Amino acid sequence: MIKAIIIEDESLARQRLNKLLAPHADQIEIIAEAANGEEGLKMIESLQPDLIFLDIQMPVLNGFEMLMKLTDKPYIVFTTAY
Numbered sequence: 894m895i896k897a898i899i900i901e902d903e904s905l906a907r908q909r910l911n912k913l914l915a916p917h918a919d920q921i922e923i924i925a926e927a928a929n930g931e932e933g934l935k936m937i938e939s940l941q942p943d944l945i946f947l948d949i950q951m952p953v954l955n956g957f958e959m960l961m962k963l964t965d966k967p968y969i970v971f972t973t974a975y
Contacts, residue, residue, distance in 0.1 A: 897944040900933035902951040930954025949973040
């Protein structure tokens with residue numbers, strides 16, 4: 894089972910990702926969601942996911958700023974409109 898976190902500031906986009914991933918629930922478990930890079934960074938460090946679905950344009954820390962602060966990086970899928 895792949896443990897994943899969704900890091901996206903738009904609530905509707907997080908809901909959409911959950912809906913798109915639902916058919917794959919036997920392979921991917923969404924263990925947390927974050928609404929900004931700072932929150933996402935804390936979750937990654939504490940939960941140690943295998944994969945993150947990451948928006949780039951977010952408040953507090955953008956996706957790239959957040960990634961630069963990580964020591965252990967999980968696999969990343971960018972989920973940005975940009």
